Amino acid sequence: MQQLIDIGLNLTDKQFAKDREEVVERALKNGVSQMILTGSNVKSSKAAANLAKECSNILFATAGIHPHDAKSFHHDSIRELRRLAERKEVVAIGECGLDFNRMFSPQPIQEQCFEAQLDLADELELPLFLHDRDAHNRFCEIFAHHAHLAEKAVVHCFTGSVAEVKKYISMGFYIGITGWICDERRGQELQEAVKYIPLDRLLIETDAPYLLPRNLKNKPKNRRNEPAFLPHIAGDIAKYMGVSAEEVAEYSTENAKRLFQLP
Template identity: 70%
Template sequence: MHSLIDIGLNLTEKSFAKDSNEVVDRAIQSGVGQMILTGSSVSGSEKSLTIAKQYPNILFSTAGIHPHEASEFTQDSILSLKQLAQHPEVVAIGECGLDFNRMYSSQQIQEKCFEAQLELARELDMPLFLHVRDAHERFVEIMENHSDLINKAVVHCFTGNTTEVKKYVSMGFHIGVTGWICDERRGQDLQEAVKYIPLDRLMVETDAPYLTPRTLRPKPKHGRNEPAFLPYIAGEIAKYMGVSAEDIAKHSVENTKRFFQL
């Protein structure tokens, strides 16, 4: 089995504060050889980079402002992200995008923050780590105006349906899939949609500590998701895509290394 790569891990979250080193070690022992820590704010991106530097060539990070944090966005924020992106451990701009589910920031502010990060990725010629929830149509409109960036963009934590995934694939996006696929209540659309993701566009991720696979046995203590569970998620993705777990591992690792230049 190829050593997997987790493209989305929130290691700066409070639930990892006391044992982040053990979490990384367990992941490595479980066959997850590299992990990318998600930056969701300027301060969070700084923390992710600090942790990544402790594990050369194992941990990497992104630098970005999540739509939930868009109300904090200023031009100084973009300058801070640009400075962070100079570090070799930082492999993408994001997590950025649109979230019309909870609307912690207004649509107008979200779009302004998103556009600024798209321009930064273009300026730096870096990949994009994208978030979209309940905002598919507007997200597509914006990205069609930035079509030159799409081949270097991954829709992280895709939880949508077949119509949405077909559109993203036709546009040229890579797609990141999480343990959402293991949710018998909410994951049925995704279980069907993954059949339409080409193997050369697929990436795998945990989004830990969130989205613990509901079918995982035994259930983890405190319900916390970890990158060590990625092989289980990859196996479930394989089941619904109708391919082997080895195929998922091989292609997702090749795609991830090429995309992020790991």
């Protein structure tokens, strides 16, 4: 069985409150050998790191503040993230970036929070786990001042256009692809865009419990996504990239280990 790495899993989400251990066990049985738990604010980053510590070398965590939570950003936030990032189970800064879709946090605060985390990642020489929704141009403008960080950064849950993916690849980013690609309605643009991702810049993820693959057979009654479904997502990625599932597994796993320095 090909081994896969899920680089984006929200295991701290309340939807997993009753069966987190079983979720990890099912993932392992389905060939997902390592998983990175997403931190979206200081509290969830601490929780992700604590869960990762319980499953050493299988679970890892990010530490960051999502743009939705940027409104909670204050003068002690970076100090708290820095302290978290010293833990060996924390392998990246993020989830951080910009989200102009719902504007849960004002744009100036989002940008301030984003740049502070870029500076922190640079200081600590850690990879970045990035978020961009409906903010592509401004995201790229900000990152242009931190261009040297792009080769150690992944644009997580990419759902954009051919033009956007070409821009990100030219800047040096890794690209994270989710089960969005499995949606015959909303995923058409992404199905075309993945053809332009070099295998050595590809990463795969579920973003569970969100984004349950629409074309998954025998969907769970709770409609919850989980890392055990990553092989299904990898298969669709391979189909639209025009490569084998084995290549997607091999390259994405190697890329994740290299980017996040996983054992």
